[in-house]
Structures are given as C-alpha cells and as structure tokens.
Amino acid sequence: MFFDSWAGLGRVLAVGTLAYVALVAILRISGKRTLTKLNAFDLVVTVALGSTLATVLLSKSIALAEGVLAMALLVLLQFVITWLSVRSPGFQNLVKSEPTLLMHQGRFLEGAIRSQRITRDEVMAALRSNGVTDVADVAAVILETDGTMAVIKGADHDAREPTLLTVRKP
Structure with missing residues (x-):
C-alpha cells in the first residue's frame, strides 16, 4: 500500500521526466493558444492534457510513446478546432458559446x-x-x-x- 518496489519509483522518475519534457516541447511547438482558457473547449483540452500526463506517469500499462502520442493528438485536435473556428464563423458558432x-x-x-x-x-x-x-x-x-x-x-x-x-x- 505504501511502497511497491524501487522499480516502480524508477519508472515514475524516468517516464515522468521524459513525458514532462515531451509535453513542454509539444506546447512550445503548438504556441500560446494551446493553453489559453478563452472558452470551455480550451479548458477541457487543458484538463485532458493533465489527465493524460498523470495516466502516463502512474499506469504501467501505458507506454511513454503512447502517452506522448495521446498528448500530441489532443494538441493537434485543439489546433484544428481553433484553426477552423478562426476561418469559419459557422464552425465557430458550433464549438464556442457567446458571452x-x-x-x-x-x-x-x-x-x-x-x-x-x-x-x-x-x-x-x-x-x-x-x-x-x-x-x-x-x-x-x-x-x-x-x-x-x-x-x-x-x-x-x-x-x-x-x-x-x-x-x-x-
């Protein structure tokens, strides 16, 4: 309950460090808009990124490469949604609410x-x-x-x- 193994701790240290570096790199490449909280959709993506990082860190059944791909996919989908929103008022009305x-x-x-x-x-x-x-x-x-x-x-x-x-x- 309090301690499983040194190997488990080592995995968390190694995978955690690499996943964190990968997430920072993905966020730097994707730009500032990725972590803005301009609407509910942006908040959901931010929370999902945190949840994905936590799952990669703590679940032995999720490989680092799978977790990094999942984080990159979330950022890519958010990029596509915001790109379409900027270019299509109809699409923007579909995914964003009004004040x-x-x-x-x-x-x-x-x-x-x-x-x-x-x-x-x-x-x-x-x-x-x-x-x-x-x-x-x-x-x-x-x-x-x-x-x-x-x-x-x-x-x-x-x-x-x-x-x-x-x-x-x-």
Missing part, C-alpha cells in the same frame, strides 16, 4: 441568470471580488465564454480609471 449579460446598470437580468444556471449569490461574489460595494455602480456583469464573470463598473465609478465604457482619447 451572456447577467446584470445591466445595476439590475439583474433574471432570464439570463436562470438560463445560464447562475445564482444571484455567485454574481454578488464576483462583484465583491472586483471591489464593488454598491450594485448601482455596476454597468454590466458578463458571463464570459470561459465561465468567468467580467464586471464592468459604471463610467462615474472613478474618473481616474478608464473602463471599457470610458476610454480616454489622447
């Missing part, structure tokens, strides 16, 4: 909150984490495609800080 407005001018949009299965308490937590003390100061709360909530403060919140609604001209 959803949850609050506008300090008022909850009940239909949007209900359809996205978000609670008022979760929106309020996002407001607190963004330093909002009064919902009247909120221009909008948007549920982004990656599941995060963007809080846009009203234009009069702080005249020294430009927001997406008040961009200063040079």
